[in-house]
Amino acid sequence: MARDLISDEEWAFFERFMLAVRAPNGRKPTNHRLVLDGIFWIARTGAPWRDLPEEFGKWSSVYRQFRRWTLAGLWEEIMDALNHCGAVTDALQMIDGTVIRAHHQAAGAKGGLRDRVLAVLVVASRPRSTSVSMQRVCP
Secondary structure (H helix, E strand, C coil): CCCCCCCHHHHHHHHHHHHHCCCCCCCCCCCHHHHHHHHHHHHHHCCCHHHCCHHHCCHHHHHHHHHHHHHCCHHHHHHHHHHHHCCCCCCCCCCCHHHCCCCHHHHCCCCHHHHHHHHHHHHHCCCCCCCHHHHHHCC
16 A cells, blocks of 8 residues: 555545535545545655556546546635644645746846847858859949
8 A cells, every 4th residue: 555645533634525525426436535645645746647556546537536626626625624723834835836937037048049040040041152143243
């Protein structure tokens, strides 16, 4: 079995949220604890969904359940409950790497790559020899 699975105490907190979200087709729920462990494994490792170990079940099933819970607003409810019960200290903060942007000056030299490519094309497209008409005009 995978390491760092959620404890019984942690599961008792999450279970009420998982059972509140009902399957739209009326099917019997899957092992939500194992699915939650798989979701936390993905979040902890940053691995792609397809690399989820088989012990958590099929990756597509775990992802599908994660997506259902996301669309149902489950994660917001869990975060609100954690904030209200004081389980998470104020000093704990998360940084989402998807919102960190580089400064526009970090893109390279002034004018960027496009201007440098155009300059190279201008130099490369210069005539390599002078035409007969050009020789008559020039002394």
